Amino acid sequence: MTASPELDTLDTITSIFWVVVAFSGYVFIHELGHFLAARRVGVRVEVFSLGFGPFLFTFRKGETLYAFSLVPLGGYVKMAGQNDLGTDPNTGKPYEYSSKPPFQRMQIAVAGVMMNFIGAYIAFTAAYMVGIDVVPAVARQVVKGSPADKAGIRPGERIIAVNGSPVRSFNDLQPLLVTRPGREAEFVIEDADGARRPVALKPETKGNYAHIGISPDVPIHIGADLEVAGAFVRNVVKSGPADEAGIEPNDILAAVDGEPVRDGEAFQKRIAASAGDVLVLEVRRLGALLELAVTPKSLKENAPPMIGIEFTTAYRVREVFSGGPAEALELAHGDVIAVEGITAEKRTKADSGRKLSLVARLERDGAAVSLKIPVDFDETRGMALAGAEMQEPLRLGPLDASVMGFYKTVDFTKLVLGFLRGLFTGLFKVGDLAGPVSVIKFTYQASQAGLGALLLLFGFVSVNLGVINLFPMPPFDGGLLLFLLYEKSRGRPLPKRVQEGFLLVGVVLLLMLVVLVTSNDISRLFDGRGM
Known part of the structure; x- marks a missing residue:
């Protein structure tokens, strides 16, 4: 509807x-x-x-x-x-x-x-007190080798507090971490049995954000055995290296100098390490295979080399399991799927949750169609096609709300002061400032x-x-x-x-x-x- x-x-x-x-x-x-x-x-x-x-x-x-x-x-x-x-x-x-x-x-x-x-x-x-939808501060996924992983945080565990400030959602974390670059933070972690323990870890700073290596995204499976088919191009920056090389939206970058693209982060690192080098990309365009040469370069001052694309991962179907969303959609071996986005129907009074669907592009036999795949979090077979933040309503009584209101005011004040300090120390740039249009x-x-x-x-x-x-x-x-x-x-x-x-x-x-x-x-x- x-x-x-x-x-x-x-x-x-x-x-x-x-x-x-x-x-x-x-x-x-x-x-x-x-x-x-x-x-x-x-x-x-x-x-x-x-x-x-x-x-x-x-x-x-x-x-x-x-x-x-x-x-x-x-x-x-x-x-x-x-x-x-x-x-x-x-x-x-x-x-x-x-x-x-x-x-x-x-x-x-x-x-x-x-x-x-x-x-x-x-x-x-x-x-x-009114109530807000929040992403719970639960480590749905923990990146191997990250500060969280080294500190012993495991998937499914919840963050209760950071440096004495209560944490009710994932959004509460960033203000508490971004003002402490390179400094150790004290976490309180709750496991699945409700037991709490203190954990000390030092966040990593990437760009303007502090990371500890956890994600709130719940893996979404569609009931199929998948393999990475390459990088799916969602957008091309006008007059950038990719645009000048002839790369178009909806292309799939399958290989770089003959090496298959199997991991998005590794692909980004390869591009960033190739300033001024001519790279030969194997491009899949509706079944046709092309070879295009591109030279990464910095598109902005002090920015790493780029080719000027937005991309996500494309997957190839190897096997369809019975009884899952993939079978219901009649997916077949060899189909290539790329997720373009996630939609959520508005919550109604009769529906306490959000009905999520993946919007995906399916390529088969040189043709492409758009698919809407209903998300079933009970499906766990095969490689995850995407991840989604699971929101839950949070509504507090007057006393708890007043306590959270106090901590929120203090934490955001520290965040603003930390940002201003970061402008002078080089952690942030004047380009990070927002004005009335953004407000x-x-x-x-x-x-x-x-x-x-x-x-x-x-x-x-x-x-x-x-x-x-x-x-x-x-x-x-x-x-x-x-x-x-x-x-x-x-x-x-x-x-x-x-x-x-x-x-x-x-x-x-x-x-x-x-x-x-x-x-x-x-x-x-x-x-x-x-x-």
Whole structure:
């Protein structure tokens, strides 16, 4: 059964609505902190606006004009006696921002950041109370020779905690590991009988990610004896070496310089070790065999040599077992199969699990057709054709959710700080930064996954905004705090021209950052990624 176009359109409109609400909330909650702190110390708030631009409608309560503005992305607070530098000329009126002592103005400045962290904690706690779908932190597969394997972690065992922080899902692991490159981490592991033991291991860093050598993917078998037939080309980077050599999507790269392709990782290493060398690829295209010459090269600065393809593994059927999905689909000896993706029907109230299917390309006798293979995890015969993450619902009571909310806020704060530190140490690159386009994209995706996922993302973005606003340069709150600390320690503010100079530099740097991260976002949307 498929959803009607009307329902798809309604889902899209609903998701866009939540994108606008969430994006407004990211900034609005920060400004709410400034508003509440200003009221607390007796500063008159002249305008509190949800959104920017011309007012759509307003109402006044007390001395504050509350406004809903044309562009509903964020908001702002206008206090009496304040401009972009922090102060207007002091007229001596007690309700003006500029009339307040430095310590009270510092409270107003830091309140926005504090509200970001409080909002993140509330969002994380609410997410766990509402319920989210998670991939359990179970080692379904353990890579031989990996840190996990050497530490004695076995398939089926569950990770309970890392460095004292509780782990409820696989997604909890990366923030706990990525900030500790090359450093040992303390794990708590639970075996199938429920017994727990401490395990110390040192994660490996590959690119921007920390790995310990476990996978949450459950192997998917189709009831057939399979052998690797080569690398199935899913996409070709335009003007890359593979494109120039004549390689096309849906080609199967069967051999390199006469050596059969039997392992994807070994194939990648062979390409990466062949910069400037001419490689002869044996290419299978709908039964026809071609020989094409390709020369790997770096497609980006400091990137390893590539030929510019996205690929997955292609398999050849050697034998079909009775009673399995392969027999039901009438697969035969010699058929070549490549998995193109995995689909999951949306969960309904009557269905507590996801109905997964493999979308595969079948080649037989020089022709190709598309197959949809129902996933049966009880089938274990033959080589696994693919792997799938098995999600399960996670819903906690108020106490457990509040504990997880606290740890999530702390762990994500460490993650953001670790990322910023990694930019200066070389662990991360400026190309890894994400901007508003990515935030909108992630928010849209989260809104389609459910309220819990949207709350988790809201918390993560709030943590990011809180940390970034502590940067000690105007127009960030951290810059204003620096000015106020100077004023409190010296008994007088910085000269206005000095403040203006710092503000100008800060605004220019901020605009450059916005251009950079937006460029990164656009590159991710259109950049073909492969090897």
